Ligand SMILES: Cc1cc2nc3c(=O)[nH]c(=O)nc-3n(C[C@H](O)[C@H](O)[C@H](O)COP(=O)(O)O)c2cc1C
């Protein structure tokens with residue numbers, strides 16, 4: 005079976021009826037395509053990185069330094085890309101990365117994203133800073149994990165975890181690299197910060213513990229509610245010895261997102277963490293940081309046999325996924341490309357971006373000579 009590759013046939017057959025895909029099938033061109041239709045504030049917010057953009061570029065450049073070495077006559081016409089990560093079965097080793105404030109690019113925001121993902125059975129990781137309450141996104145159905153921006157108020161934290169569990173989110177992803185926003189010149193130049201415009205605050209504004217700290221509901225005094233949001237979710241000071249609090253309030257798997265150093269990975273394993281997302285937040289936090297792909301091999305050596313490693317930052321093509329898997333990741337997360345899909349064509353756009361990546365991955369895996377992602381090892385690669 006090579007189910008994802010079917011999208012290739014579907015597109016060519018549509019061509020016989022003079023229909024072409026809603027936008028390019030080449031995710032490396034999506035940013036330029038989206039720029040021509042999106043408002044400058046939201047576009048800059050999505051595309052931008054920290055500082056000079058050095059790490060955004062480094063993330064992509066790192067993929068080009070690894071080359072795939074294809075194998076022949078391996079029976080790879082039959083393929084099975086499905087896998088299970090931390091108890092979640094998925095049709096391919098791909099999840100949608102947590103991206104907050106999606107209503108700034110499309111009014112349906114995370115609901116459209118969740119619908120597109122659910123139709124393909126691809127797991128989403130819903131951001132704490134989503135534009136719709138986590139219960140509304142859960143009602144769409146589909147496999148789902150919850151990403152926590154760890155608030156300063158323990159009662160709000162416990163309440164968010166309780167709600168996420170009750171709504172069927174199965175894995176907790178704790179993002180560590182964005183305890184405050186980096187210096188982001190594109191957003192600064194536009195003086196554009198979505199939260200100050202009450203975007204991405206839906207989970208807080210529907211949270212009983214959050215609302216309990218307000219004299220008036222957000223509908224009556226939005227400014228004060230936003231200030232409380234900012235004080236809870238930015239500048240949070242979290243240390244390793246705070247992790248037991250999460251264990252107390254979350255009984256499923258816990259994943260730390262934003263790990264780049266093998267010593268942090270070892271510490272996480274020692275603390276009993278179940279998985280890591282090797283990520284530099286798509287180059288949005290530390291300008292000059294190591295490319296996320298370059299951080300992966302040392303972390304795989306350090307802890308690859310102790311917990312599940314996932315990867316993000318710079319994934320655009322099937323070949324990129326193959327490289328990350330060969331270097332030790334069990335699955336990858338896709339960031340900006342699906343957000344551009346959402347901006348360009350809503351639910352249909354997310355679906356097209358996702359199906360394009362999965363078809364490319366399926367075909368490239370087969371042509372590389374592999375039937376399953378699990379058979380990829382560093383021997384499938386050559387370092388230029
Ligand atoms: C617009 C935008 C918003 C994001 N919001 C979040 C978020 O709320 N939580 C989080 O953990 N990561 C967030 N991220 C980071 C992504 O989860 C992911 O790490 C990153 O986009 C991966 O890199 P890529 O865009 O190059 O694929 C965001 C990224 C973007 C582009």
Ligand SMILES: O=C(O)C(=O)c1ccccc1
Nearest residue numbers: 104105133182204285288
């Ligand atoms: O912009 C981001 O990268 C991000 O992670 C974020 C942080 C807070 C709220 C929404 C998104």
